[in-house]
Amino acid sequence: MKFTDGLWRRPTGVQFQGGVEVVEVLQHDTRGIEALVAIRHVASRGDTLNGSLITLNVSSPMDDVIKVRIEHHQGGRERGPHFELFPDGEPPAPKTSAAKGGDSLSFTSGALKVDLNTAPFSYGLTFSDASSGSDNFLCAVQPKGSAVVDVPAHLTLGMQSQNGCLTTLPDTMVRTDHFGVDGTLNRGLVRFMLNETTLSIGENIYGLGERFGPFIKNGQVVGIWNQDGGTSSEQTYKNIPFFLSSKGYGMFVNHTEEVEFEVGREKCSKVGVSVRGERLEYFIIGGGSMKAALQNYVRMTGRPALPPAWTYGLYLSTSFTTSYDQKTVSGFLAGMRERNCPVRVLHLDCFWMKRYDWCSFDFDPDTFPDPERYIADVKKEYGVKVCVWINPYISQRASIFKEGAEKGYFLKRKNGDVWQWDEWQAGNAIVDFTNPAAHKWYAGLVTKLLDMGVDTVKTDFGERIPHQDVVYFDGSDPAKAHNFYSFMYNKCVFEAVEAKYGKNEAALFARSATAGGQRFPVHWGGDCESTFEAMGETLRGGLSLAASGFAFWSHDIGGFEGHPPPEIFCRWVAFGLFSSHSRLHGSNSYRVPWNYGDEATAITAKMVRAKCRLMPYIYAQSILAHEIGTPVMRAMVIEFPEDPACAFLDKQYMFGDSLLVAPVFHASEATFYIPAGKWTCFWTGEIIEGPRYVSKKDYPLDSIPVYVRPNSVLLLGPEDVELPDYEYGKAGLEVRTYELEEEVEVKVPTGKGAAWAGSVKVAPGGKITASEVKVRA
CATH class of the missing domain: 3.20.20.80 (Glycosidases)
Structure with missing residues (x-):
C-alpha cells in the first residue's frame, strides 16, 4: 500500500503519524523491551496532548528470532483466525540478554540483536546478527518507520484493484464515523499500521509465497491475498507473508489477513509492510544464513510431513x-x-x-x-x-447440500441465509471449517x-x-x-x-x-x-x-x-x-x-x-x-549465497544438497550456470569446472542438464527399478562418488517413514570402507 506521493507529499486525505521519539520505557530486561513512542518530539507537557502514542513491544519466542509488535489503540477485540505457531512443540527458552549504552537499549536472542534508539527525534530499531563473531547489520526501522495511517476508502479501493488484491473492503475494515489520527471526525477512513525496514544496496528479497513474476521481489508490490488466477499474472494460490533477504535473515508478518509489501517500490530503500487495523506484528528471523533463517521460520510455522x-x-x-x-x-x-x-x-x-x-x-x-x-x-x-x-464447495444439486444447509455446515450471510453463488458450480455453498x-x-x-x-x-x-x-x-x-x-x-x-x-x-x-x-x-x-x-x-x-x-x-x-x-x-x-x-x-x-x-x-x-x-x-x-525444513528443491542463492551470480538464477535449482538441475526452456538450446568446483554430469560423467556459464546448442531432447556437486556421494537403486517405493537398504545399491575429498558416512533410508536402514562409509576413489547395508560399488 502506498502512503506517499513522491518523497515529500501525501495523497489528499491521507493522515500519517509516524513514531519519532521514545518517551517512556516500560520494560527492559531479558524478557524484552516495551516502550511508548510519540509521533512528535515532546519538549514540554503541552506536547503530550492531542497526539498518538505507538506501543512498541519486543520479545523472543526462540533463539535467533525477535518478535516486534507495534500497536495504536489496544482496546479492540482481536478476532481470529490466527496462525498456529510452534505446532511441533514449544522450543527451548531462548538465550536472551539485555544491555544499555548511552541512548540505546539492546535486546539479544541467540546471535540476533535489536537496538532501540531512545535519543530525542531518533526513534529506531537496528537488527544485527553476530553468528559470524561480530555484529552484521541486517536491517533497521528509522524515524517514522513505524506509523499509524488513515486513508480514505476510495483511495484504497483504487490502489488495491490495480495490485490484484482486495477489490472491495470487508465491512469491518471501513471505519465510518471514525476519529482520524489528527483527532477530527472522518467518514469512510481505513486505518493501517505501517512498518518500514531498510533495504540495503545489493540486498535482494525472495519468497512471499508462490509468485510467478520476477524471482527477485525488489521493485514489486506484493499483496498477500489468495486468488484463483492461473500462473500468468500477479495473482497466486499460495500467498505467504514471509520473505528471505540475501543478507541472511527473514521477516514473517504474523497476520492471516491481507498484508501488503512494498519492496523497494514506494520507497527505493525500504521494505514497507502494512496491514489494516490497530496493530502490526512481525518476526525478524536470523540464524546466520538464508538457509538457517528459512529453517527457523519452518520451526515456527510447522515442519512438513514426510510424504510416503x-x-x-x-x-x-x-x-x-x-x-x-x-x-x-x-x-x-x-x-x-x-x-x-x-x-x-x-x-x-x-x-x-x-x-x-x-x-x-x-x-x-x-x-x-x-x-x-x-x-x-x-x-x-x-x-x-x-x-x-x-x-470445499458444495453445489446446490449435490446430494449432500441439503444436509449441510440444514445442519449449519456452510458459511452464512448476515441475514442467516447460506452464502451461495454461481462461481464454479451452480448454487455453490462453502464448507465452514470453523464449525x-x-x-x-x-x-x-x-x-x-x-x-x-x-x-x-x-x-x-x-x-x-x-x-x-x-x-x-x-x-x-x-x-x-x-x-x-x-x-x-x-x-x-x-x-x-x-x-x-x-x-x-x-x-x-x-x-x-x-x-x-x-x-x-x-x-x-x-x-x-x-x-x-x-x-x-x-x-x-x-x-x-x-x-x-x-x-x-x-x-x-x-x-x-x-x-x-x-x-x-x-x-x-x-x-x-x-x-x-x-x-x-x-x-x-x-x-x-x-x-x-x-x-x-x-x-x-x-x-x-x-x-x-x-x-x-x-x-x-x-x-x-x-x-x-530445508526444501528438497531450492533456489541456487539459498545454497550458494556467497556466489553473486546465483542471486539472479531462476531457471535452475538445487535438487537436494548434491544435484544441480537446469530445465531446458528451448527446443534445442540449453543455458545454465555452474558454481565453483568440478561438477560432474549425471548422465555422461563429463566434468565442468566452475564458476562459469554454459551454453550448449543442439542439446538432446531426451536429456536435461543434471550435474553432481563436488564432494558428493549418490546412492542409486538397481537399473531395472520401476517403482519409487522399494527397500532402499536391501536393493543392491550402487555407490557413486564425485570428487570426494575425504571419507564420509552416508545414511541410507528405509523408504518407510523417517527411519534409516543404516549407513555407508565411503572413501575417496569410491572405496567402501564399512557398511551396515548391502551395497555394490
Missing part, C-alpha cells in the same frame, strides 16, 4: 474436461505399462462425479457403476495408488472415499473465499479467514487421510495455501499454459514457494491449458521428473506421452526410471526436509 515414498512416482491424471470412464482409464494404464512408463498413482479428476454435482463425493454411476470394485481391480491389475479430486461439526462431517466424507480404497486426495480450490456479508460459525473475521481458509481445509483432509492410513502414509495434492500450509504436502503450481514461458513461470513460482518454507512441490507436466507441442512436452517431462513430485495432467487434452510421439514416450520412460533409481538419495533429502 510411493508419492514420488509418476501421477497420471484423467485430465479435467476430458471424457473418461472405466474403460478409458484402464486403457491409459495399460498403454503406459506397455510402453515401459510405470505409473504409480492414478488420479481421477473432477468428472468422477456427475456434472453440476461437485462436490457431492458420489461417483457418477454412468461411468463408474461399481466404483469400489473398480478401485480394487485397478489397484490389483496395475499396482497403482488411487487419488481423487475434491474441493467443529462441519469439520467432522467433511472429514467423514473424505473417510468414506478412503474406505472405498482411495489412497490420497487432490484438494483443489480454497481460494475463492468471500470476505463480504459473511458469517463464520466461530465469529472469525472474514478478511482474516480468507487466506487462512486454505489451511483449515487442507488440515481437515490431511488429518482424515492420516487417521485412516497412519502418519507415514498421509499425503495430499493441494493447490491453495497460507503460512503453515507446508505441513500438509504435496502442493502443485496451479493452472499454467502449454508454453515455454509458462514453464518458466511455473519454476519461478516453485522457487518462490520453496523460499517460503514449502519442501515438496509439483506442477502440471506439459502445462494445464492447451495442447503442448512435442518439444515442450518432452522438456517439461524431464523437468517434472526432476521435481520432488511428478504429475501428468491437462485441461481438455490427455497427457499420455504417446499423444506427443514415440520420442516423448521414450523420454518419459527414461526419466521415470532415472527418478526411481535416485530415490534413495531423494528420500534421504526428504527426511532432512521433514526434520529441519
Whole structure:
C-alpha cells in the first residue's frame, strides 16, 4: 500500500503519524523491551496532548528470532483466525540478554540483536546478527518507520484493484464515523499500521509465497491475498507473508489477513509492510544464513510431513474436461505399462462425479457403476495408488447440500441465509471449517472415499473465499479467514487421510495455501499454459514457494491449458521428473506421452526410471526436509549465497544438497550456470569446472542438464527399478562418488517413514570402507 506521493507529499486525505521519539520505557530486561513512542518530539507537557502514542513491544519466542509488535489503540477485540505457531512443540527458552549504552537499549536472542534508539527525534530499531563473531547489520526501522495511517476508502479501493488484491473492503475494515489520527471526525477512513525496514544496496528479497513474476521481489508490490488466477499474472494460490533477504535473515508478518509489501517500490530503500487495523506484528528471523533463517521460520510455522515414498512416482491424471470412464482409464494404464512408463498413482479428476454435482463425493454411476470394485481391480491389475479430486464447495444439486444447509455446515450471510453463488458450480455453498461439526462431517466424507480404497486426495480450490456479508460459525473475521481458509481445509483432509492410513502414509495434492500450509504436502503450481514461458513461470513460482518454507512441490507436466507441442512436452517431462513430485495432467487434452510421439514416450520412460533409481538419495533429502525444513528443491542463492551470480538464477535449482538441475526452456538450446568446483554430469560423467556459464546448442531432447556437486556421494537403486517405493537398504545399491575429498558416512533410508536402514562409509576413489547395508560399488 502506498502512503506517499513522491518523497515529500501525501495523497489528499491521507493522515500519517509516524513514531519519532521514545518517551517512556516500560520494560527492559531479558524478557524484552516495551516502550511508548510519540509521533512528535515532546519538549514540554503541552506536547503530550492531542497526539498518538505507538506501543512498541519486543520479545523472543526462540533463539535467533525477535518478535516486534507495534500497536495504536489496544482496546479492540482481536478476532481470529490466527496462525498456529510452534505446532511441533514449544522450543527451548531462548538465550536472551539485555544491555544499555548511552541512548540505546539492546535486546539479544541467540546471535540476533535489536537496538532501540531512545535519543530525542531518533526513534529506531537496528537488527544485527553476530553468528559470524561480530555484529552484521541486517536491517533497521528509522524515524517514522513505524506509523499509524488513515486513508480514505476510495483511495484504497483504487490502489488495491490495480495490485490484484482486495477489490472491495470487508465491512469491518471501513471505519465510518471514525476519529482520524489528527483527532477530527472522518467518514469512510481505513486505518493501517505501517512498518518500514531498510533495504540495503545489493540486498535482494525472495519468497512471499508462490509468485510467478520476477524471482527477485525488489521493485514489486506484493499483496498477500489468495486468488484463483492461473500462473500468468500477479495473482497466486499460495500467498505467504514471509520473505528471505540475501543478507541472511527473514521477516514473517504474523497476520492471516491481507498484508501488503512494498519492496523497494514506494520507497527505493525500504521494505514497507502494512496491514489494516490497530496493530502490526512481525518476526525478524536470523540464524546466520538464508538457509538457517528459512529453517527457523519452518520451526515456527510447522515442519512438513514426510510424504510416503510411493508419492514420488509418476501421477497420471484423467485430465479435467476430458471424457473418461472405466474403460478409458484402464486403457491409459495399460498403454503406459506397455510402453515401459510405470505409473504409480492414478488420479481421477473432477468428472468422477456427475456434472453440476461437485462436490457431492458420489461417483457418477454412468461411468463408474461399481466404483469400489473398480478401485480394487485397478489397484490389483496395475499396482497403482488411487487419488481423487475434491474441493470445499458444495453445489446446490449435490446430494449432500441439503444436509449441510440444514445442519449449519456452510458459511452464512448476515441475514442467516447460506452464502451461495454461481462461481464454479451452480448454487455453490462453502464448507465452514470453523464449525467443529462441519469439520467432522467433511472429514467423514473424505473417510468414506478412503474406505472405498482411495489412497490420497487432490484438494483443489480454497481460494475463492468471500470476505463480504459473511458469517463464520466461530465469529472469525472474514478478511482474516480468507487466506487462512486454505489451511483449515487442507488440515481437515490431511488429518482424515492420516487417521485412516497412519502418519507415514498421509499425503495430499493441494493447490491453495497460507503460512503453515507446508505441513500438509504435496502442493502443485496451479493452472499454467502449454508454453515455454509458462514453464518458466511455473519454476519461478516453485522457487518462490520453496523460499517460503514449502519442501515438496509439483506442477502440471506439459502445462494445464492447451495442447503442448512435442518439444515442450518432452522438456517439461524431464523437468517434472526432476521435481520432488511428478504429475501428468491437462485441461481438455490427455497427457499420455504417446499423444506427443514415440520420442516423448521414450523420454518419459527414461526419466521415470532415472527418478526411481535416485530415490534413495531423494528420500534421504526428504527426511532432512521433514526434520529441519530445508526444501528438497531450492533456489541456487539459498545454497550458494556467497556466489553473486546465483542471486539472479531462476531457471535452475538445487535438487537436494548434491544435484544441480537446469530445465531446458528451448527446443534445442540449453543455458545454465555452474558454481565453483568440478561438477560432474549425471548422465555422461563429463566434468565442468566452475564458476562459469554454459551454453550448449543442439542439446538432446531426451536429456536435461543434471550435474553432481563436488564432494558428493549418490546412492542409486538397481537399473531395472520401476517403482519409487522399494527397500532402499536391501536393493543392491550402487555407490557413486564425485570428487570426494575425504571419507564420509552416508545414511541410507528405509523408504518407510523417517527411519534409516543404516549407513555407508565411503572413501575417496569410491572405496567402501564399512557398511551396515548391502551395497555394490
